[in-house]
Amino acid sequence: MNYVLNNIPVRTEKPRTSGFTMVMDKGLSIREVENFLDNNSDFVDIVKLGWATSYLTKNLAEKISLYHDAGVPVYLGGTLFEAFVVRNQFDDYRKVLEKYDLRFAEVSDGSISMNHDKKCEFIETLAKDVTVLSEVGSKDAAKIIPPYKWIEQMEKELQAGSWKVIGEAREGGTVGLFRDSGEVRQGLVEEILTKIPEERILWEAPQKEQQVWFVKLLGANVNLGNIAPAELIPLETIRLGLRGDTFDHFIGEIKI
Template sequence: MNYILKNLPVRSQKPRTTGFTMVMDKGLSIKEVENFVDANSDFVDIVKFGWATSYLTKNLAQKIQVYKDAGIPVYFGGTLFEAFIIRGQFDDYRRVLEKYDLSFVEVSDGSISLNHDKKCEYIEILAKDVTVLSEVGSKDAAKIIPPYKWIEQMQAELQAGSWKVIGEAREGGTVGLFRDSGEVRQGLVEEILTKIPEEKIIWEAPQKEQQVWFVKLLGANVNLGNIAPNELIPLETIRLGLRGDTFDHFLGDHQL
């Protein structure tokens, strides 16, 4: 850091499993990625190429390598997995992972109807070769999944081999964990946390207010995802109590 401030919360250090930040790349150019990692590599743990944007990304292998050279793993969004599955192309999908030498994969069913046992079977197969992040929740705002089903699915997916489970919110943060207004479904989150260890969950939280809510609930080292590249350092200031929204949260008895 550039100077000393006392009484800041202690942030976990990379490589980390808590305080994990997943950034969403929706189509950055190679030059933009180079600039991004130059300014932000200390703060980002993994990058997701949003939904199926990797299908259209120019110079994909080169772009992946820029992230890798900065020590940042990448993975393809779960929607791409679903696009292969719905077309009966699971083996083709595995070959794509091998072609681009990816060590992480997302398994989701937010856009398709997939038997949950079958989803867990895919997780189990993939987990033999790569680290699996599995997503729970629907991208359909009209489909409300009760808390007990979130818990059952998260438990089953972790048991099948997922490293962490992701709470669905989409890019905009208006489905799954959140109401269409962006408001957190507080009861859902709190019920999930009664059964699933917080370090095993990445909460998709693209909106600032959502990030603030989770930091206040679970602290500076909550796992958060779907963060826009230009919102990464602002998120770090929220985590450290260096933005107005959490300014008093970590001061405790140290205020003047």
């Protein structure tokens, strides 16, 4: 850091499994990736190439190599996994992971209907070769999944080999964990936490108010994802109590 401040929360250090930040790349250019990494590589733990944007991205191999050379793993959005699966091309999907030397993969079923046992089979198969993150929750705002079902699916997916389970929110933060207004479904989150260890969950929280809510609930080292590249350092200030939203949360009472 550039100077010393007392009473700053202790952040875990990379490589970390808690305090984990996933950034969503929705189509950055090579130059944009270079600029992003120049200023942010210390704070980002993994990058997701959002949904199926990698299908259209120019110079994909070069882009992935830039991230890897900076020590930042990359994975492809779960929607792309679903696009392969619904076309009966799971083996082709595995070849894509191998072609681009991707050591992480996301398994989801937010856009298609899939038997949950089958989803767990995909997780088990992929986990033999790569680190799997699996996403729970629907991208359909009208589809409300009860808390017990979230817990049941998360437990089974972790047992199948998922490294972390992801709480669905999409890039806008208006489905899954959140109401269409962006408000956190607080009861859902709190009930999930009664059964699933917080370090095994990656909460998608693209909106600032959502990030603040999770940091206040679970502390500076909560796992958060779907963070926009330009919002990474702002998120880090939220984690450290250096933004107005969490300024008083970590420091206690100050007498001036």
